[in-house]
Amino acid sequence: MSIDIRDVNKKFGTFEALRNVSLTVPSGELVALLGPSGSGKTTLLRIIAGLESPDGGKIHFSGEDATNLHVRERQVGFVFQHYALFRHLTVFDNVAFGLNVKPRKERPAKGAIREKVLELLRLVQLEQLADRYPSQLSGGQRQRVALARALAVEPKVLLLDEPFGALDAKVRLELRRWLRRLHDEIHVTSVFVTHDQEEALEVADRIVVMNEGRVEQMGTPEEVYDNPASPFVYNFLGNVNLFHGRIDGGEARIDNISIEVPDFGSGDNIPAVAYVRPYDIEIYRSRRNHEDIESVVRHIQGAGAVARLELERLDTRELIDAELTRERYRELALRVGEAVYIRPRNLRVFAGGDYQI
C-alpha cells in the first residue's frame, strides 16, 4: 500500500513541527525519515499512524483519504523506540494481543491464533521464549517481540519510531540488517524514523531527509549521499570540509581554484561555500601548481581501513579532515608536523554563508 502525504502542517503551541510536508511512500518500500531531533520526523510518523492529527493537509493510503480515519481503522503496525510491550503478558500473549482484541466475528479460532503467533515468533527467532515475560528479555529481543506483535494484525503499513535507538551499537547493527532481510521477505510498506545517517543509508530503499519541519531531500541512499540538494543534507550525511569563496558571473573562486557554476547566473560577488568530503582531499608532498593549499599534518589516526588525518592550513589556520586509503597512506609515509600540499576535488558549491547543524 502506498502512502501519500500532502501539505501536512502541525503546530505544538507556537512550535511548528511540520511545515507543508508532502511526500510519497511507494508501495512495498522501506523508507527512512532521517533528521536531527526536532526535525519533525517522529511527528510525521505519528500523523501517518493516526496517533496525532495534522492541523492541515491530507494523508492518503492507496489513494484513499485516511486523514480522519481512527488509529484502530488504519491498520498500521507501530513499533516504539522503548518497545512499549505489555509487561504483564508473556511474549506469546503480547504477540497474540492484536488478534485477541478483534471483534468476535473477525477473531480467528484459538488454534489459528496459536499457529499464527508461533509462526511470527519463528520469523523473529524467538520461539523458545514464548512463555517468558518482557522483563526477562534483552533489549534486542524485546524489540523483536514488538515487531512480531505489530505484524500479527497483518498491517498494511509498518511504522517504526527509532526502533534501534535504545539498543547498544552491536545489537543495533545486527538488528538493522535483520530488519532489512525481514523486509525483503515480507515486503510490507514500511517507514522508519532515525537520526542515524549510517542506519538510513544501510537499510532504506529511499531516504527522506528532514530539517526544521521540512523535507530537505528525498531519494535513494546513493542520490542523497552523492548529490545532496542542500548544505544541510551535505552536513548531515557524513563528515565534510568547508572552503569559503565568492561567485562572480557564473564562476566560483574557492581559494585559487576556479569552478564553473552556471546555476548561479550572472550575479557578482556572491559569498559561497564549497563542501568537500574528507576522502576527496588529495595530499601531496610537493607543490604541483598554484591551486594547492599548503598545510601541516596535525594528527594521524592510522588504524582501520582508511587513515584519518587532521591537517591545518598555513594561510587561514583552519582545520581540514582528510581520509586516505591504506596504500596511499603507506606510500606517503606522513608524520605529524610535516608540511604537505592538499587539493580538494569534487567541490560542491552553495551560495550563502556557513551552514551549521
Added chain:
Amino acid sequence: MALHNKKNSVIPGFGPTLGYTIFYLSLIVLIPLSALVIKSTDLSWQQFVGAVTADRVLASYRVTFGAALMAAAANAFFGVLVAWVLVRYRFPGKRLVDALVDLPFALPTAVAGITLATVYSSNGWLGRYLEPRGIKVAFTPVGIFVAMTFIGLPFVVRTVQPVLEELESEVEEAAVCLGACRWQTFSRVLFPTLLPSVLTGFALAFARAVGEYGSVIFIAGNMPMVSEITPLLIITKLEQYDYAGATAIASVMLGASFILLFAVNLLQWWSRRYAE
C-alpha cells in the same frame, strides 16, 4: 545468598541489619501481640470459645469486617478514579485536591467521627436530604461504612498514583494501534498493570478500617447486634474489668486480620508474577 552478598552489598553486614530488623519488629510488633495472645490464655478453652462466639460478638465481627471490606472495596474503585483524575488531567486547583486526599490521614479520628455524625444526622447538611428519602446514615451500619470509607480514602489513591504516573502512554498507544477499543485498552492493558497497587491500597484501607475506633463510634450508634463494632466491644469488656475476655476477642481479630492480609498479599504476588 547472605554469604554471596557480604562483600558486594552497599550496606555491609547482612547479620547486623537483619538482627536489628528482627529486634525492632519484636519490640514494636511481636512482643505486644504475643502478650495479647498469652493474656487470652487465662481463659480455659471453653471460656475462650464462649467469649469469642457469643451472639453479640459474632454480630460485631460481621459489622466490623463486613463494613471494612465494603469500605475498602468502595475506596479501591473511587481511589483509582481520583488517582486517574489527578495524574491524567490538568485543572485549576489540582494541587489543592491532591492535598485534600491526605486530610483523612491528618485529622484526629474523633474529629472526623463527630463531623460525619453531624453532617449525616437527621438535621445535618446531608442527612436532612437523605432521611426523607428513607436513607438513614448516622447511627446505623451505613454510618460505619461511611466513616471507614472516609479514613481509608488516601491509601488507594496514594498507592495507585505513582504507578499511574510511571505508566508510559506508549503502552496505551500500542494497544490502540493493535485495534483495541477503549474498554479493551483499560481492561487488558491498564487495569492488569494497576492491579498490584490497587490490591496494596485495598489491603491497607481494609486493615485501617478494621482497626478504626475513634471516627466510627461517633456515627455508629453502637446498638448491640446492629451497629456495634468489635473494637468497641473490646473497650466495653475492658471497662468491665474483663481483661481476659477482651484479649480473647482481640486475638480473634488479630488472627482474622492476619489471614485476610496474607490472602491479599498472595493475590498481589500473583498479580505481579511477571515482574520477577
